[in-house]
Amino acid sequence: xxxxxxxxxxxxxxxxxxxxxxxxxxxxxxxxxxxxxxxxxxxxxxxxxxxxxxxxxxxxxxxxxxxxxxxxxxxxxxxxxxxxxxxxxxxxxxxxxxxxxxxxxxxxxxxxxxxxxxxxxxxxxxxxxxxxxxxxxxxxxxxxxxxxxxxxxxxxxxxxxxxxxxxxxxxxxxxxxxxxxxxxxxxxxxxxxxxx
Amino acid sequence: xxxxxxxxxxxxxxxxxxxxxxxxxxxxxxxxxxxxxxxxxxxxxxxxxxxxxxxxxxxxxxxxxxxxxxxxxxxxxxxxxxxxxxxxxxxxxxxxxxxxxxxxxxxxxxxxxxxxxxxxxxxxxxxxxxxxxxxxxxxxxxxxxxxxxxxxxxxxxxxxxxxxxxxxxxxxxxxxxxxxxxxxxxxxxxxxxxxxxxxxxxxxxxxxxxxxxxxxxxxxxxxxxxxxxxxxxxxxxxxxxxxxxxxxxxxxxxxxxxxxxxxxxxxxxxxxxxxxxxxxxxxxxxxxxxxxxxxxxxxxxxxxxxxxxxxxxxxxxxxxxxxxxxxxxxxxxxxxxxxxxxxxxxxx
Numbered sequence: 001x002x003x004x005x006x007x008x009x010x011x012x013x014x015x016x017x018x019x020x021x022x023x024x025x026x027x028x029x030x031x032x033x034x035x036x037x038x039x040x041x042x043x044x045x046x047x048x049x050x051x052x053x054x055x056x057x058x059x060x061x062x063x064x065x066x067x068x069x070x071x072x073x074x075x076x077x078x079x080x081x082x083x084x085x086x087x088x089x090x091x092x093x094x095x096x097x098x099x100x101x102x103x104x105x106x107x108x109x110x111x112x113x114x115x116x117x118x119x120x121x122x123x124x125x126x127x128x129x130x131x132x133x134x135x136x137x138x139x140x141x142x143x144x145x146x147x148x149x150x151x152x153x154x155x156x157x158x159x160x161x162x163x164x165x166x167x168x169x170x171x172x173x174x175x176x177x178x179x180x181x182x183x184x185x186x187x188x189x190x191x192x193x194x195x196x
Numbered sequence: 197x198x199x200x201x202x203x204x205x206x207x208x209x210x211x212x213x214x215x216x217x218x219x220x221x222x223x224x225x226x227x228x229x230x231x232x233x234x235x236x237x238x239x240x241x242x243x244x245x246x247x248x249x250x251x252x253x254x255x256x257x258x259x260x261x262x263x264x265x266x267x268x269x270x271x272x273x274x275x276x277x278x279x280x281x282x283x284x285x286x287x288x289x290x291x292x293x294x295x296x297x298x299x300x301x302x303x304x305x306x307x308x309x310x311x312x313x314x315x316x317x318x319x320x321x322x323x324x325x326x327x328x329x330x331x332x333x334x335x336x337x338x339x340x341x342x343x344x345x346x347x348x349x350x351x352x353x354x355x356x357x358x359x360x361x362x363x364x365x366x367x368x369x370x371x372x373x374x375x376x377x378x379x380x381x382x383x384x385x386x387x388x389x390x391x392x393x394x395x396x397x398x399x400x401x402x403x404x405x406x407x408x409x410x411x412x413x414x415x416x417x418x419x420x421x422x423x424x425x426x427x428x429x430x431x432x433x434x435x436x437x438x439x440x441x442x443x444x445x446x447x448x449x450x451x452x453x454x455x456x457x458x459x460x461x462x463x464x465x466x467x468x469x470x471x472x473x474x475x476x477x478x479x480x481x482x483x484x485x486x487x488x489x490x491x492x493x494x495x496x497x498x499x500x501x502x503x504x505x506x507x508x509x510x511x512x513x514x515x516x517x518x519x520x521x522x523x524x525x526x527x528x529x530x531x532x533x534x535x536x537x538x539x540x541x542x543x544x
Contacts, residue, residue, distance in 0.1 A: 021522075021524060023527075026530070031534055032530060032534070032538075035538070036540045036541075037542070040542065
């Protein structure tokens, strides 16, 4: 699992838009904000790379089909919030490196994949997914990390991995055909999985 | 009382007219004094010349060359409150106008093909009004306008093609207004050095170019290519602080705009409307604290927008917007940034 995490984290989001369509953002510095919004019926992508501390990203993708939001932050005290609204066959891939970072992913629609990576300690990931055939994969490496997720709909699936001490996992799945796989290796971890 | 002093007191009116269907004629006039008027005409002429020198104040020179080709007119006015009026028609006529002083005025008009206007002013509160109407292969060249509170207005209109305008202006509080209305392949090159200057440039011709350079602080520039032009380019550069530029391209295909600013508290607004396969590139570099870039592409396909703030940015902002188009790209970059913001909106 660890080699997979490293490969994903080294992925450069700015190379994701190879066909010259979408939004590409690179920001380097402290206390910076990015607010991105896409409203489209066709395939559109967002790629963002932020470096620094206390940075913020807010993204909304609405109505897109076969689209992707690919984001990477490195630094401390950063925050990413992504909403994919009414999307189909879309991808959300986010990675954060550093401490005290927050990652919030919200998705509604059909056939959505979420890939969430945090490398560092005292980080927080929150997932809210509503729809059909939505799956998320979350990987956290470090101590004192938290993952909180709510899935509502049908055919939902989650795969969560944590490496470190004092980590927390809380997942609620209100769905038909729900599934979850949890992998934790460390001391003092807490896990609560609820399927209704 | 000397003879020269008498000249300064007494008004002189000199009228010299040479007309007819002749070639190789020459008018050479020297006038000194106050409130002097000179009128010089060559009608239906070829390869003729008019050379006028006026030294004094409140002097007026009127030069007319019509219905010929290859003729030239040259005027030098020295002093304050002087004015010149020039009218050339035909083909391949050249006029060279020089004014040294303040509160002077140049007004010149040429109609036809292959005309050339060369004008220079040095002093304050001067005005130039340069018109070239119709035809092709025309040129306007304002080499140096040194001094403050000067104004240059240039019009190349009515079917102009393969024509050019080049202007250099130095000092403060100067303005330039240009309207280049042609069919194809026209060029415009403006250089303003100093502070509190303004330039407004409008071009309606395909496969054309527009270039602006401003050096100094608190300058403002407006560049517009309109009328559905295609294959045209505009380039603007401002170096200094608290400058502003607005670049607009309306319609067409394969157009480009490039804007650069170096300094603090600068602002640039780039807009492409109903364009196809067009691009905009904006870059603010060096210490660009408190600067803004706004990029807008409205109602066009396959467009690209690149907006960059590079090195030393603080409290700067980039706002990008694309709407009603497909296959469009927004590329935004901020480096070494503190408390900076990017907003990007894409609607298809």
